[in-house]
Amino acid sequence: MGTEFAISGSSLAVLVGALVLAGALVGIMSGLLGIGGGGILVPVLYETFTALGVDPAIRMHMALATSLAVIVPTSLRSFSAHKAKGAVDVALVKRMGPWVVLGVVLGIVTASYVSSTALKWFWVVFGTVMAAKLWFGRDSWRLGSQIPKSRAVEVYAFFVGYVSVLISIGGAAFIVAFMTLYGRSVLQAVATSSGFGPLISIPGAIGFAWAGWGVEGTLPFSLGYVSVLGAALIIPMSVLMAPIGVRLAHGIPKRRLEQAFALFLCVIVARFASILMSGS
Numbered sequence: 001m002g003t004e005f006a007i008s009g010s011s012l013a014v015l016v017g018a019l020v021l022a023g024a025l026v027g028i029m030s031g032l033l034g035i036g037g038g039g040i041l042v043p044v045l046y047e048t049f050t051a052l053g054v055d056p057a058i059r060m061h062m063a064l065a066t067s068l069a070v071i072v073p074t075s076l077r078s079f080s081a082h083k084a085k086g087a088v089d090v091a092l093v094k095r096m097g098p099w100v101v102l103g104v105v106l107g108i109v110t111a112s113y114v115s116s117t118a119l120k121w122f123w124v125v126f127g128t129v130m131a132a133k134l135w136f137g138r139d140s141w142r143l144g145s146q147i148p149k150s151r152a153v154e155v156y157a158f159f160v161g162y163v164s165v166l167i168s169i170g171g172a173a174f175i176v177a178f179m180t181l182y183g184r185s186v187l188q189a190v191a192t193s194s195g196f197g198p199l200i201s202i203p204g205a206i207g208f209a210w211a212g213w214g215v216e217g218t219l220p221f222s223l224g225y226v227s228v229l230g231a232a233l234i235i236p237m238s239v240l241m242a243p244i245g246v247r248l249a250h251g252i253p254k255r256r257l258e259q260a261f262a263l264f265l266c267v268i269v270a271r272f273a274s275i276l277m278s279g280s
Helices: 009-033 038-051 056-084 090-113 116-136 152-167 172-181 186-193 197-211 228-249 254-278
Strands: none
Touching (some): 009 228, 056 090, 056 152, 056 186, 090 152, 090 197, 116 152, 152 197, 172 186
16 A cells, blocks of 8 residues: 555554544533534644644655545435435435535545645635625525525535535535525434445445555555545544533533634634645
8 A cells, every 4th residue: 555654652652642632622622613624634634644744745644544434324314314314305316416425526536636635625615605704694584495406406415525525524514504495404404414425435435445545655554645644543432532622612602602613613614725825
């Protein structure tokens, strides 16, 4: 699979410690802000991999890939729970799902050819869009009373899959916005969006493993660009620490949490923008 980091006792200890801390931070912030996935995990992993000295040429690829691997079990669990309560619009998932997967496939092909710089630009652009939606968006906004029957919905689904895999999110930000703009309740929108998480994260993680196979400079215990060790450490730690974030968030108005996450995204966008401007 190419040249990896040299595995010594001290370097492995640093790697494990950094990833455990990353998992703890992701868990607290996801519990506090009520959102997980790449919006939090990608920047945390990027900074962790920076501290570990991962080659800048593949650093963003590894952050995106590992984030998708982390999303897999959490998205499956979330979808199962929502579906058991009958809150998922299964027909919409079946309608949009194949197009989302097709978008993911093209996104992986794109990621296998573009530079780390290009992937950072994707994050800057769509991170800014998500921040603007969170800050300025209103629950009262509507485009219609029901989801259109036109092929525009399938085109949008393709867009969701393509962009989501390139910024490593489960697609909830796009699906929830789409459904609520057409009069669906936030509860049903959130539940239905959980059905797209596995459709993005599973082929996305597999695709990044394929795209990075044989690439030099990956971390120990990696499959292509996916840090298996990273995912294995982050998943249980984030689950363990998430309740702390939830307790911190208790009593804070939803609007304040949305604004808090928008500000968090702005900080990350500014960080990536500064890296891009410096040519790093």
